[in-house]
Structure formats: structure tokens, C-alpha cells
Amino acid sequence: MKLIQTALAGTLESSDAQVTVENAENGIEISIESNVINQYGRQIKETVLETLDRLGVENARVKVVDKGALDCTLRARVECAVFRACGVDKDYPWGGAIR
Amino acid sequence: MKNAVNREIPDELLQNGRKPFMGSGYYDGAEHQKVAPVVRAREKSFESKVLPSIREAIQQCGMKDGMTISFHHHFREGDYVINMVMEEVVALGIKDVTIAASSVGAAHDPVAEYIEQGIVVGLQTSGIRGKIGEAVSNGKLKTPAILRSHGGRVRAIEQGEVHIDIAFIGAPTSDCYGNARGVGGKSDCGVLSYAMVDAQHADKVVVITDTLVDFPNFPPSIQAVNVDYVVVVDAIGDPKKIATKAARMSQDPRDLMMAEYCAKVIAATPYFKDGFSFQTGAGGPSLAANRFLEPMLLEKNYKIKWIIGGITKPAVDLLNKGLVETIVDAQDFDIDSVRSVQDNPRHFEISTSQYASPGNKGAFVNKLDFVILAALEVDTDFNVNVITGSDGVLRGAPGGHPDTAAGAKCTIIVTPLVRGRMPTICERVVTVTTPGECVDVVVTDYGIAVNPRRPDLLAALTEAGLPLKTIEELKNEAYQIVGVPDQVEFYDRVVAIMEARDGSILDVVRQTKPMKL
Incomplete structure (x- = not known):
């Protein structure tokens, strides 16, 4: 998927994550802030990369501000941010974008 | 060398008489000479x-x-x-x-x-x-x-x-x-x-x-x-x-459920009889346990002989209702407890030595029947951490936790299974502040675990029909929800020594390492 605008999904509430995505030129650039970074930072990064890969996003700058979100929440926020960034506003693949 | 809670204590710290933790009660009966201060006498009259x-x-x-x-x-x-x-x-x-x-x-x-x-x-x-x-x-x-x-x-x-x-x-x-x-x-x-x-x-x-x-x-x-x-x-x-306003009794259904479990655990033990003694921490579910205790006391026509600890309004309320005979007080958390120790003749101030010292001839904690305590983390050996956060940074207080846990006949830890993404029940706590051998029951919102060292309590709680699980099962459930956490990384340098009650080394806290992804 090709990102055409900057988009954001999620909140800064406890157990949520706020994900911002924008277009980039050279692959995936990712920055993560998290209150559980020491114990889950690696897994958060994996989850975000996996989700982008599944959506077919090859170039993006992604910022995750995580407040202790579970993996399912992270995936949902990344998907939503990407769809918004791609200008998708209908026919969402509810239940997760399955390749 | 490894100590009794399986923690590696660096040899360079085990000098000048410092010993690794050998187990709770290891120094029981040992004798020591108390030290005395230098005193500058004031013999003459002065104003x-x-x-x-x-x-x-x-x-x-x-x-x-x-x-x-x-x-x-x-x-x-x-x-x-x-x-x-x-x-x-x-x-x-x-x-x-x-x-x-x-x-x-x-x-x-x-x-x-x-x-x-x-x-x-x-x-x-x-x-x-x-x-x-x-x-x-x-x-x-x-x-x-x-x-x-x-x-x-x-x-x-x-x-x-x-x-x-x-x-x-x-x-x-x-x-x-x-x-x-x-x-x-x-x-x-x-x-x-x-x-x-x-x-x-x-x-x-x-x-x-x-x-x-x-x-x-x-x-x-x-x-x-x-x-x-x-x-x-x-x-x-x-x-x-x-002296803050009294904490509002938690309305969080999760807290209330855990509080109710705590009260039911108490009622199921052989120590629940007329005249028992009791301490509770100031956290949400611990405090709320008072609310479930009251009807149980009324139903059985029991009274609590004494309540000890950091005192809060729920304890004062029980005293005023005649459901507690005596409060012995080492700290006040709200205006109600401050006023009560000032006005109520059955509410007494005690020293911290009387409260909890393992070095005197017998502190109050040694005669405690029940204590309900919170935890940041509990591991599968029942060790409790109340001092370091999930990032390894010092942000807590052992306080009276290790003292009351060691002294009480029934030590109940109450904690939600997970907090946000953090598993409270885990494989290995970051820092041991209270050794697992002092912990009898762990109450969570997903079930209750009894320390295998207490088959008597396990039998009593099983008979009462409480939702029992092993601590391993609780840990696995937590990890299923939040994922298996990576170990927090530290530098080698020891920045704090966690002493056991007897002065031996229970654990060490090391310098935190900035996380790089």
C-alpha cells in the first residue's frame, strides 16, 4: 500500500497506543516510545513491522507512543493509521487485514 | 554466591560481617548488644x-x-x-x-x-x-x-x-x-x-x-x-x-471482586475466630476488604481483637462500631485516623520497634493473624517485589511489607493478574523485597494461589470452594494475555542493597541500562 498522507490512530489512554504513519522514501523507519519498553519494546517493534508487512506497506515513517497496549490493540491501531494514510474510507477488512 | 531466595549476591558485598539471606527466622534467638548514643548532659537549670x-x-x-x-x-x-x-x-x-x-x-x-x-x-x-x-x-x-x-x-x-x-x-x-x-x-x-x-x-x-x-x-x-x-x-x-481525605472506597468491580476473595480466604482459614488480629495495606483492594469483612463479623458475632499498621478510615470505622477492640498505630494515612488516635482511648500510638522490629524481644507483627498486602510483582516462588518498577527503576517501599508477611500466620497478597501490559504474576520478580516463604496466599482477579508450603491452607480454601489455581497457572494466564516479557537489562554495578529484616542481603538492585531497540 502507498501512503498518500500523514495519519494517526489511537489515543494516549492507558492500555492504548497512538500510531502515526507518514510516507517515506527508503523503507520503514520506526520510532517507539513505551512505558513497558524494557520488557516489551522488542515485541512491540515486531508486531508493528509484521502488521506493516502484512498490509504491504514498504515505505513509511511510523511513530508509536505506547501506553501498555496489548498486541491486538497495536495491530488494530497500525492498520487503522495505514488505511487512513492511504485514503481508504470504506470497505475496511474488519477483523484484521488478512493477506 | 546464591542466597536462600536464589539471588546472586556479589562476593565483594559479603564483607565486614555482611551475610547472604539464609531464610526467614534464621537469626531468631541470636543475641546482640544494643548501641547507645553520646549524650551531652544538661545538669544546670535552663529555660x-x-x-x-x-x-x-x-x-x-x-x-x-x-x-x-x-x-x-x-x-x-x-x-x-x-x-x-x-x-x-x-x-x-x-x-x-x-x-x-x-x-x-x-x-x-x-x-x-x-x-x-x-x-x-x-x-x-x-x-x-x-x-x-x-x-x-x-x-x-x-x-x-x-x-x-x-x-x-x-x-x-x-x-x-x-x-x-x-x-x-x-x-x-x-x-x-x-x-x-x-x-x-x-x-x-x-x-x-x-x-x-x-x-x-x-x-x-x-x-x-x-x-x-x-x-x-x-x-x-x-x-x-x-x-x-x-x-x-x-x-x-x-x-x-x-493527613489526606480518606480514600474513597474503590468502586472498581475488579478491586471489589479481589477484596471479596480476600475476605472469603480469611473466613476459610482456622484463624478466623472471635478475637483475631488484622492488618491491611492502604491500596484499593486491600482497603475494600474491610467492607466485606464487616458483615462476616456481624454474622458470626465475632470481634477483631486488634488492628495494627498504617491506619486508615475503615479501621477507625470498625473501632467506632465496636467491631474492633484496639487499634495500635504506627502511621496515619488520613484525617480520620489522625483524629481517632488523638481522641479515642482505645487507639494507641506505638513505636516502629513495637510494630515490626525483628531485633527486639517480640514485636506486634509476630502475633498477627492476618495481613493483606499489595505487590508490584509476585513470582512463581511467591517472592514479592514492591521496590522496583517493570523498568528496573527504584520506585516503591518495602515499608512494613516484609515484617508483617514474616510475622503473620496468614499473609495474603492481593494484586490484579496484569496491570496494563505488565504481568503481575511472573516467572521472576525484578527485585525480591519479601521472600516467598513468608507469603501464604496470592489473590488475583483470575483466581487464588496457595503457597505449596501451606498444605493446611490449601485444604481449608479447597473446602470453602474458592477459585484456586497454581501460581504457575496464574503466570501462564498472565503471559497469554500480555506476552512473555523480556528480562530487564542492567549494568553490573550495584546501586542498592535490599536487606532482609535481619540485615543479611536479600537482593541487589543494579544500575539501569537505557533500552535500545
Whole structure:
């Protein structure tokens, strides 16, 4: 998927994550802030990369501000941010974008 | 070498008589000689010990580089005393100071700066939060901080493991000779339990008050015979943060469910009979347990013989309803408990030695039937952590946790299975503050685990039909929800030593490593 605008999904509430995505030129650039970074930072990064890969996003700058979100929440926020960034506003693949 | 809770204690720390933790009760029956302070006699008649300023008191006490000064934390997050004294110590150019406090918190953030500057080089405390905790965790303190339980602190002072040169004791009221009380002033904290051992064992004792009252200020918590000087200041603290409004009883259904489980666990044990004794922490579910206890008492026509601890409104309510005979009080958390210790003749102030010391001839905790306590983490060996956060940074307080857990016949830890993404029940706690052998039952929102060391309790709780699980099952459930956590990474350097009650090394806290992804 090709990102055409900057988009954001999620909140800064406890157990949520706020994900911002924008277009980039050279692959995936990712920055993560998290209150559980020491114990889950690696897994958060994996989850975000996996989700982008599944959506077919090859170039993006992604910022995750995580407040202790579970993996399912992270995936949902990344998907939503990407769809918004791609200008998708209908026919969402509810239940997760399955390749 | 590895100690009794399977923690690696560096050999270089096991010097000068320091031993690894050998197990709870290992030093029971051992004898020691108590230390005594240097006393400057006042034989002649004189009118007053009042000095014009804190600075004057520091000078009169002869404070020098390298000295240890002590404080109490009855003013909690409303305390002004530590900062006022430290400001003057620094202004006088005194260096290499060790602070021996019963606890420090965010109210004392300015001290973190003195740690960074190398002015404060040692810290001994039963609680550490805010910027001080971050500074110590980042390796800024010159010597490892020493963390002790409330009872362990008393023992260490009495045995001379920490020698207090000057004790600065904030007091809501004092007379001109230093008879000091926790009530009767404008910033009442109720009791001065933590400061009693300091008053008896420091070479110099300075009482700092904002309400000077007529002599004699009786009955005193701190006796004038132990006090060298009195200083009157405008304010010793923020009254709103010293005695807060009573915490609202939690309405969170998760808290209430866990509280109900706690009450049911109590009712299922053989210790639930007329005249039992009880302590509860000040956390949401622990407090809420009182609410479920009351109908059980009424139904059986039981009364609680005594409640101990940090006292809160629910305990005071039970006393006023005649459901508790006696409260013995080592700290007050709200206005209701402060007023009660002042007015109710069945509500008594006790010293922290009486409360929890493992080094005297028998403290109250040794006769406790039940204690309900919180935890940041509990591991599959039932070890509890209440001092380091999930990132490894110091931000908690052992307080009376290890003391009451060791003393009580039935120690109940209550904690949600997960907090946000953090699993509370885990494979291995970051820091052991209370050894698992002292923990009997762990109550979570996903079920109750009984320590296999207590087959008697397991049988009793099984018969009562409580939702029992093994601690392994609880851990697995937590990991299923949040994922298996990576181990927090640390540098090798030890920044704090967690002492067991008897002074042996229970665990060490190492310098935190910045996380790189």
C-alpha cells in the first residue's frame, strides 16, 4: 500500500497506543516510545513491522507512543493509521487485514 | 554466591560481617548488644532549647563532612523538613552526607540534585520514589543505597549498623524542651512512631516544629530527655498532603471482586475466630476488604481483637462500631485516623520497634493473624517485589511489607493478574523485597494461589470452594494475555542493597541500562 498522507490512530489512554504513519522514501523507519519498553519494546517493534508487512506497506515513517497496549490493540491501531494514510474510507477488512 | 531466595549476591558485598539471606527466622534467638548514643548532659537549670534557625541547630550540633543525618516520613508527600534541612546543610558547604530516612518520595526531589552533585553520598531508607529513585537507579549515588523494612531499620539502628549523628525530627507540636507530639498543631500527622528509635539512638536530636506549645506537651511521642534542640519554622509541611481525605472506597468491580476473595480466604482459614488480629495495606483492594469483612463479623458475632499498621478510615470505622477492640498505630494515612488516635482511648500510638522490629524481644507483627498486602510483582516462588518498577527503576517501599508477611500466620497478597501490559504474576520478580516463604496466599482477579508450603491452607480454601489455581497457572494466564516479557537489562554495578529484616542481603538492585531497540 502507498501512503498518500500523514495519519494517526489511537489515543494516549492507558492500555492504548497512538500510531502515526507518514510516507517515506527508503523503507520503514520506526520510532517507539513505551512505558513497558524494557520488557516489551522488542515485541512491540515486531508486531508493528509484521502488521506493516502484512498490509504491504514498504515505505513509511511510523511513530508509536505506547501506553501498555496489548498486541491486538497495536495491530488494530497500525492498520487503522495505514488505511487512513492511504485514503481508504470504506470497505475496511474488519477483523484484521488478512493477506 | 546464591542466597536462600536464589539471588546472586556479589562476593565483594559479603564483607565486614555482611551475610547472604539464609531464610526467614534464621537469626531468631541470636543475641546482640544494643548501641547507645553520646549524650551531652544538661545538669544546670535552663529555660529553653529553642534555637532561632535550622542553620543554627546544624552548627550547634557540630555537623561535619561525612555525617549521617536522619528523618521520618510521617508527613508523607507533604514533608518540608528534609528539603529545609538539606538546603542549609548544602549552604554550609557540608559534604559527603548520608541520609538515613524512614522513607523518601517525590516531595524530596531536590535531594536528587544533591546526589548528582556528590554532596549526598549515602542513602538508607525504607521507601524511595520520585527523582531520588531515578538518580540512584542511574548510578548517581556514590555508595549503594541500603533499603530496609520498617522493622529492619529499627534493628539496624539499635545494632549500630547505621549510626545516626543527628536526627532531625519534624513534629506537629513541641514545647521548648522538645517534648513532641503528632497532634495538636496545624499539620497533624497523628503519631511519630518512626522517629522514636532515631530519638533514642542519635547522638544529637533536633525537633523541628511549626507549633510551639506550652511546657509540658504531654503525653509526648518524642521525649525531651532525648532532644538537644528545638527549632520553630513557619511550616513543617503541607497539611493537605500530610493527613489526606480518606480514600474513597474503590468502586472498581475488579478491586471489589479481589477484596471479596480476600475476605472469603480469611473466613476459610482456622484463624478466623472471635478475637483475631488484622492488618491491611492502604491500596484499593486491600482497603475494600474491610467492607466485606464487616458483615462476616456481624454474622458470626465475632470481634477483631486488634488492628495494627498504617491506619486508615475503615479501621477507625470498625473501632467506632465496636467491631474492633484496639487499634495500635504506627502511621496515619488520613484525617480520620489522625483524629481517632488523638481522641479515642482505645487507639494507641506505638513505636516502629513495637510494630515490626525483628531485633527486639517480640514485636506486634509476630502475633498477627492476618495481613493483606499489595505487590508490584509476585513470582512463581511467591517472592514479592514492591521496590522496583517493570523498568528496573527504584520506585516503591518495602515499608512494613516484609515484617508483617514474616510475622503473620496468614499473609495474603492481593494484586490484579496484569496491570496494563505488565504481568503481575511472573516467572521472576525484578527485585525480591519479601521472600516467598513468608507469603501464604496470592489473590488475583483470575483466581487464588496457595503457597505449596501451606498444605493446611490449601485444604481449608479447597473446602470453602474458592477459585484456586497454581501460581504457575496464574503466570501462564498472565503471559497469554500480555506476552512473555523480556528480562530487564542492567549494568553490573550495584546501586542498592535490599536487606532482609535481619540485615543479611536479600537482593541487589543494579544500575539501569537505557533500552535500545
